[in-house]
Amino acid sequence: MVRQWNPPEFYLSASAWFQANRDVESGLQLLGDFPWRGQYEAVQPLIWKGLVNGRLVIETMPLCGMIVEVLVPMIKEWTKVAAWRKEIAFRNWQAKKDQSLLQKIEEARRNAKLPWTSASYARQHSRTPLVDERMRAIEQYWERTVAMLRRQGLGVTIH
Numbered sequence: 001m002v003r004q005w006n007p008p009e010f011y012l013s014a015s016a017w018f019q020a021n022r023d024v025e026s027g028l029q030l031l032g033d034f035p036w037r038g039q040y041e042a043v044q045p046l047i048w049k050g051l052v053n054g055r056l057v058i059e060t061m062p063l064c065g066m067i068v069e070v071l072v073p074m075i076k077e078w079t080k081v082a083a084w085r086k087e088i089a090f091r092n093w094q095a096k097k098d099q100s101l102l103q104k105i106e107e108a109r110r111n112a113k114l115p116w117t118s119a120s121y122a123r124q125h126s127r128t129p130l131v132d133e134r135m136r137a138i139e140q141y142w143e144r145t146v147a148m149l150r151r152q153g154l155g156v157t158i159h
Helices: 014-020 065-112 129-152
Strands: 002-006 039-044 047-052 055-060
Antiparallel strands (some): 047 055
16 A cells, blocks of 8 residues: 655644534544654555456456556655645535634624624635546546556556
């Protein structure tokens, strides 16, 4: 498995982490403690999964020069995707904070019974189609590579 280390700043702040990863019903944390020293995340498992004669076959791929040549461009692209994820996560976190503040302002305005009633505090949330597109491109590249390796008899063999 290829893993990437993310610094703690990637996860914004401890309070944002605990809010985002809390089970509403039980109040417990879903993903454990905030990654104070950073955390490794899986980028690409080096496996092949497929159905052979009606049964699921999972094979590991040994690390070889060809796999490394294929993975290096993928890792470079993944680094870009990770930076976009961080930026989008920050924007979403900021938007939630802004929305909370705007709700408090709106509630205070309603409670004060001010004479005007048509105020809009809408915030546009960041969209992620570019990140989704890049992630799909990386996955398609990996699938094509695995198919090529299988055709050449490298890395993955089925007996």
